[in-house]
Structure formats: structure tokens, C-alpha cells
Amino acid sequence: MLRPVLQILLRSKGFRSYLDASYRARALETHLRSIPVFAGVSDDFIEHLRSRVDLLYLAPGEIICRQGEPADSFFLVRLGFVKVAQQFAGGEVVLGYQGRGSFFGEIALLTGEPRTATCSAVDHVEVVRIGAEDFRLMLERFPAIAAGLEAEAARRRERDRAQRALASAVDVEEFLTQGLMQAQSLLLLDLDRCTRCDLCVQACASAHDGVTRLVREGLRYDKYLVATSCRQCRDPLCMVGCPVGSIRRRESLEIQIEDWCIGCGVCAENCPYGNINMHTFEVAVDDREAPGRKKAAVRQKATACDLCKNLGPDQEPSCVVACPHGAAIRVANPRDFFAQRLGR
Numbered sequence: 001m002l003r004p005v006l007q008i009l010l011r012s013k014g015f016r017s018y019l020d021a022s023y024r025a026r027a028l029e030t031h032l033r034s035i036p037v038f039a040g041v042s043d044d045f046i047e048h049l050r051s052r053v054d055l056l057y058l059a060p061g062e063i064i065c066r067q068g069e070p071a072d073s074f075f076l077v078r079l080g081f082v083k084v085a086q087q088f089a090g091g092e093v094v095l096g097y098q099g100r101g102s103f104f105g106e107i108a109l110l111t112g113e114p115r116t117a118t119c120s121a122v123d124h125v126e127v128v129r130i131g132a133e134d135f136r137l138m139l140e141r142f143p144a145i146a147a148g149l150e151a152e153a154a155r156r157r158e159r160d161r162a163q164r165a166l167a168s169a170v171d172v173e174e175f176l177t178q179g180l181m182q183a184q185s186l187l188l189l190d191l192d193r194c195t196r197c198d199l200c201v202q203a204c205a206s207a208h209d210g211v212t213r214l215v216r217e218g219l220r221y222d223k224y225l226v227a228t229s230c231r232q233c234r235d236p237l238c239m240v241g242c243p244v245g246s247i248r249r250r251e252s253l254e255i256q257i258e259d260w261c262i263g264c265g266v267c268a269e270n271c272p273y274g275n276i277n278m279h280t281f282e283v284a285v286d287d288r289e290a291p292g293r294k295k296a297a298v299r300q301k302a303t304a305c306d307l308c309k310n311l312g313p314d315q316e317p318s319c320v321v322a323c324p325h326g327a328a329i330r331v332a333n334p335r336d337f338f339a340q341r342l343g344r
Helices: 003-009 013-034 043-050 106-111 132-141 143-167 172-178 199-207 266-270 318-322 334-342
Strands: 054-058 063-065 073-079 082-088 091-098 118-121 125-131 186-190 215-221 224-228 247-249 255-257 277-286 294-303 328-331
Touching (some): 043 132, 063 073, 106 132, 125 132, 132 143, 186 334, 318 328
Antiparallel strands (some): 054 125, 063 118, 082 118, 215 224, 247 255
8 A cells, every 4th residue: 555545544533443343353463573682472462462452544744752851662663764853962963764573662661761852753753662560571471582682781771872972072052953963874975085086976976877976066064075875765755745655765774766657856955965866768659649659758767876776785876886085975973084184
């Protein structure tokens, strides 16, 4: 079912009640057992949960739980992406994203402390809510699940600590303003090395049927140019609103625009950084005024950097490989990169 159609149906209380009942009856067990840490939960405990869990539907931007509040629930993500962010004196740090098959809310329940982060819906999200009482009962009855959740909570706390340390290394306000904190893969050009030969643009075009996904224009940060190329954002606003679901994340979180794109331009409009372009091309279509004949028609398709993953999982992007002076680089953690090189 297409996401826009589902969103319309979800406005009906009757349809939502039907989905709730169907999930409890058919999908709860499959959902829990698909998450490795919960693989050992027993049939009778799933039966106990069946009438006690809540299925919540959230609109983009809606808060699920807020930093500093007491914890009363544990959540499983059934659909969509949830942003986990932490507020501090200099602004907001995005700690990560939880997608389908993941969970959140365990840290505060395990420690008894207030929520350590704010969790909100990135797009239209469905989460399963398990109350604190049932969560604690599950830990008592299944020590292996308790151990798995404790280990995951420890890993996440260490991740949070590292993110907070980076937050003080670089000017947070500037990174927030320019949106660089959201980047998972930022294309930078070292202008001290760049000779403006344009080989990076040509290589990109050669790898993508003559259509480049790279423009040598953009923000300046010290000697580096932030090129106009998809940043693989942690908070991908471009994915919100596609009527046919053709823009999506791969398992490794790269943004991918599928061949069934209809060229509506919604993703390009939603990208705050201008990194999605609409490419026009001609196709042959039936001529209604002359049956049996074809005529040329102009269509368009969204294009964005896919990190050249079609060339192989270990292949460097073509623009980086083609640069004869090592001026083009892809950076996975911009704040760490700039903190080390600029001494901030």
C-alpha cells in the first residue's frame, strides 16, 4: 500500500482500530521475534502483552518522549524513522535514528533516571508502546533479554558521550545554521589543492549516464568548499512526502532514488540544501491525435548522489577517485573532521 494512501486511511478511527486489532492478533509475535535481543521471549509472555501494548501513530515532527521527563514506556519502531536528539547549552545534538525493527526508551527505564534524550518522528511513524510495568516484568522473567538491553544501553550511553564531546570541539551554532551536523557523507573540495580541472564533475557524469550529481558550488568553511552534492542526511527531509515512495534509504543509510520516480519534484523542494536536481529527458509516447504513431514528450526525474554504490560496495565515489590532486574527499563526520584540522 502506498504511504500517502495509508496516511489518508489512518485518519479514520475505524481503520486505525482495525489495524490495532490485526497487529495484536497477527504481527506482535513476528515483530518481537524479528528483533534479536527479544528472540527468547516466550509464547505465554507475548500472549500477556497482546492486550496491553499500544500502537501509536505519529505525524512528522511529533514528540514521542521528551528529554528530562520521567520514563513510563519502552518503544518498538514498526514503521518510519525516529530521531533521537539531546539538548545542551550550545544547541541540539542528533544522537542517531531508529528505524523499523529497532527500539528506544530503555536507558531511563533501566537506570530509573529521567529521559536522556528527546525522540520525535522524522516522517509518518508507527511505534509499539510497552508500559514500564510490563517492561520490568519482561526483564525479570528473561535474564538474557535483560543482559542484551543492558549491553545496548551501555553502547548508546558511550555513543552519547562521544557526541557530546564533539559538540564542544567545533562552533555548534555555525554547524546548526549550515546544516552540517546532519551530514553522514559530506563532499568537500580542498581549494588549496583544487585546480578547477572539473574532472570530478566529469567523472560523476560518466558514472551516471551523462548526468552529474555534483556541482562545484556551495558553502565555504575555511579552505574547504562544501560542494552541492547529497549529504546523506541523518534527518532526511527529502524522504517526507514522496507520493510513490521512490526515495528511500538503503540498509547502509545512503539515500537512493528508485527508477519509478514520477518527477513530481517534492523531494527536491524538501531538500534544504539544494542537493537534489530534476533532470529532464525525452521519451516516446503514443500520439493520441495520430493512433499508431509515437511522439516525443519531456519527462523529469529526481537525481542525487548515491555515493556510486552501483559500482560496488567498496568503491570510492567516482569524483574522489578522479581528482588528480586529492582535493575531493568524502567526510563521514564533518564536526570531527573540522575539529581536528582547524584546531577547534
